[in-house]
Amino acid sequence: xxxxxxxxxxxxxxxxxxxxxxxxxxxxxxxxxxxxxxxxxxxxxxxxxxxxxxxxxxxxxxxxxxxxxxxxxxxxxxxxxxxxxxxxxxxxxxxxxxxxxxxxxxxxxxxxxxxxxxxxxxxxxxxxxxxxxxxxxxxxxxxxxxxxxxxxxxxxxxxxxxxxxxxxxxxxxxxxxxxxxxxxxxxxxxxxxxxxxxxxxxxxxxxxxx
Amino acid sequence: xxxxxxxxxxxxxxxxxxxxxxxxxxxxxxxxxxxxxxxxxxxxxxxxxxxxxxxxxxxxxxxxxxxxxxxxxxxxxxxxxxxxxxxxxxxxxxxxxxxxxxxxxxxxxxxxxxxxxxxxxxxxxxxxxxxxxxxxxxxxxxxxxxxxxxxxxxxxxxxxxxxxxxxxxxxxxxxxxxxxxxxxxxxxxxxxxxxxxxxxxxxxxxxxxx
Amino acid sequence: xxxxxxxxxxxxxxxxxxxxxxxxxxxxxxxxxxxxxxxxxxxxxxxxxxxxxxxxxxxxxxxxxxxxxxxxxxxxxxxxxxxxxxxxxxxxxxxxxxxxxxxxxxxxxxxxxxxxxxxxxxxxxxxxxxxxxxxxxxxxxxxxxxxxxxxxxxxxxxxxxxxxxxxxxxxxxxxxxxxxxxxxxxxxxxxxxxxxxxxxxxxxxxxxxx
Numbered sequence: 001x002x003x004x005x006x007x008x009x010x011x012x013x014x015x016x017x018x019x020x021x022x023x024x025x026x027x028x029x030x031x032x033x034x035x036x037x038x039x040x041x042x043x044x045x046x047x048x049x050x051x052x053x054x055x056x057x058x059x060x061x062x063x064x065x066x067x068x069x070x071x072x073x074x075x076x077x078x079x080x081x082x083x084x085x086x087x088x089x090x091x092x093x094x095x096x097x098x099x100x101x102x103x104x105x106x107x108x109x110x111x112x113x114x115x116x117x118x119x120x121x122x123x124x125x126x127x128x129x130x131x132x133x134x135x136x137x138x139x140x141x142x143x144x145x146x147x148x149x150x151x152x153x154x155x156x157x158x159x160x161x162x163x164x165x166x167x168x169x170x171x172x173x174x175x176x177x178x179x180x181x182x183x184x185x186x187x188x189x190x191x192x193x194x195x196x197x198x199x200x201x202x203x204x205x206x207x208x209x210x
Numbered sequence: 211x212x213x214x215x216x217x218x219x220x221x222x223x224x225x226x227x228x229x230x231x232x233x234x235x236x237x238x239x240x241x242x243x244x245x246x247x248x249x250x251x252x253x254x255x256x257x258x259x260x261x262x263x264x265x266x267x268x269x270x271x272x273x274x275x276x277x278x279x280x281x282x283x284x285x286x287x288x289x290x291x292x293x294x295x296x297x298x299x300x301x302x303x304x305x306x307x308x309x310x311x312x313x314x315x316x317x318x319x320x321x322x323x324x325x326x327x328x329x330x331x332x333x334x335x336x337x338x339x340x341x342x343x344x345x346x347x348x349x350x351x352x353x354x355x356x357x358x359x360x361x362x363x364x365x366x367x368x369x370x371x372x373x374x375x376x377x378x379x380x381x382x383x384x385x386x387x388x389x390x391x392x393x394x395x396x397x398x399x400x401x402x403x404x405x406x407x408x409x410x411x412x413x414x415x416x417x418x419x420x
Numbered sequence: 421x422x423x424x425x426x427x428x429x430x431x432x433x434x435x436x437x438x439x440x441x442x443x444x445x446x447x448x449x450x451x452x453x454x455x456x457x458x459x460x461x462x463x464x465x466x467x468x469x470x471x472x473x474x475x476x477x478x479x480x481x482x483x484x485x486x487x488x489x490x491x492x493x494x495x496x497x498x499x500x501x502x503x504x505x506x507x508x509x510x511x512x513x514x515x516x517x518x519x520x521x522x523x524x525x526x527x528x529x530x531x532x533x534x535x536x537x538x539x540x541x542x543x544x545x546x547x548x549x550x551x552x553x554x555x556x557x558x559x560x561x562x563x564x565x566x567x568x569x570x571x572x573x574x575x576x577x578x579x580x581x582x583x584x585x586x587x588x589x590x591x592x593x594x595x596x597x598x599x600x601x602x603x604x605x606x607x608x609x610x611x612x613x614x615x616x617x618x619x620x621x622x623x624x625x626x627x628x629x630x
Contacts, residue, residue, distance in 0.1 A: 031408035034362070040332070054481070242618055274536055
């Protein structure tokens with residue numbers, strides 16, 4: 001049961017990032033192969049770094065299904081894009097779900113190989129954020145992580161909630177997974193909608209910027 | 211015989227990317243050590259990612275000859291650059307040959323460790339493109355992969371041809387290697403010369419760009 | 421004794437890069453979590469690449485102390501930043517010490533697994549430079565490595581001195597470590613202060629820049 005739900009989370013996360021990468025690439029007017037490549041890099045980027053850090057086989061290298069899902073999703077996105085009038089919002093929604101889904105997957109994979117839970121929060125954050133960062137760097141966009149609204153913080157908060165709830169609450173594991181994924185999506189959505197920012201308590205620097 | 215030709219392909223690919231990296235760095239007016247570093251990164255970038263993904267020892271860490279070839283080629287390029295009046299064209303030629311040579315090497319290394327052929331095409335494309343991408347990001351150039359003309363598509367087409375021909379045609383392996391490397395170079399050359407672009411069948415988006 | 425001093429070098433290097441990353445992030449007005457993330461990436465970036473290249477477990481994944489030092493240093497830097505009026509100079513000082521410390525650590529780790537000394541110089545240079553490069557790319561700054569003053573050259577010179585002295589001089593290992601770390605810091609300091617540049621003997625290119 002857990003295995004099946006973990007599989008669903010991985011597929012949904014892959015689809016989310018494949019769509020977010022496809023939309024971002026279409027906005028930049030890349031040709032269809034370019035869109036496929038960006039979709040691929042966005043989908044596998046976070047998980048690749050995660051697996052390299054954990055010193056386990058890189059997931060997509062041994063999994064035709066994942067590669068197929070990425071490509072099919074990207075082609076589907078390109079064909080049916082006309083149904084979607086507003087790329088910006090759509091990209092954001094899929095990026096947020098990918099963020100949540102992959103953060104939880106990253107934490108779980110770290111726990112599975114006995115990495116300390118606190119380090120797993122960092123691992124989950126990296127897994128969630130990295131695909132979008134590579135996508136933005138390759139497409140010459142300002143990475144979402146550097147906009148004013150909180151981004152990686154959502155992963156840290158969601159990941160911490162995940163670990164605390166799995167350790168201390170009587171709720172079912174699957175419920176906790178769903179809850180924390182939606183928590184990350186909600187944090188990102190509210191952050192962008194209401195311009196949530198963490199106060200910069202550290203004040204201001206007057207030296208000329210380097 | 212195959213071993214020797216594979217060795218020649220690796221050396222030629224290393225020389226090509228070392229030259230392309232050196233020319234790009236000289237254009238950006240880096241000092242000689244900077245040129246060496248960029249030449250090195252461009253040459254080893256793709257193969258390093260490939261070996262990390264395949265979980266095999268990273269090739270240049272255990273191979274003084276490769277490191278020496280990169281450095282000697284870069285120094286040679288700096289000394290004899292005055293023979294070359296047009297950096298832009300020269301950079302393109304060497305980048306194209308590096309692309310073709312390293313794509314084929316990447317596919318071969320994946321096949322050798324039993325990675326599925328379709329995934330090997332992706333691996334070969336990454337191996338071929340990655341060095342140039344790192345070079346362009348470090349030098350703050352717009353990565354060649356994002357110009358209008360097809361780039362990674364050449365690797366995908368050449369890589370697919372390589373696999374199909376090795377599996378289904380009676381031609382010798384060495385001939386197929388040479389043919390597909392030249393195919394990738396030809397695709398890139400015609401693409402840039404005649405502005406080949408893959409039609410963007412996915413239409414246009416009118417939302418403000420993010 | 422060596423073990424203890426190596427441990428001190430690693431902690432000091434981690435603190436240096438955590439501070440340099442924190443200052444750079446505060447200059448870019450990131451929120452406190454963003455500052456933490458940049459401090460973390462700058463501190464672990466070089467060592468992560470080094471451990472991946474050496475195919476050994478990535479150091480910070482299994483070391484809560486290192487992660488704690490990075491975070492505590494970053495928080496300390498944010499709280500006490502008002503004591504520091506000039507971010508630019510402070511960032512430079514900590515970046516230079518991080519550069520020197522991590523270059524020596526990188527070389528030592530390569531020697532420990534029998535990598536050829538010449539390749540270790542490259543490994544040490546990568547270990548020293550990479551954290552700062554990731555920091556600058558993520559923060560959309562021009563990487564320090566591409567300013568006019570010598571940067572990676574300092575690592576190559578210091579690393580070469582380290583190897584030559586450990587092999588041929590009767591001085592104590594610890595003295596050589598301290599000397600070469602300070603040598604790298606000194607080279608960077610004089611380079612920036614007196615605008616040291618390596619003459620570009622390779623002349624000028626008149627083709628339009630790509």
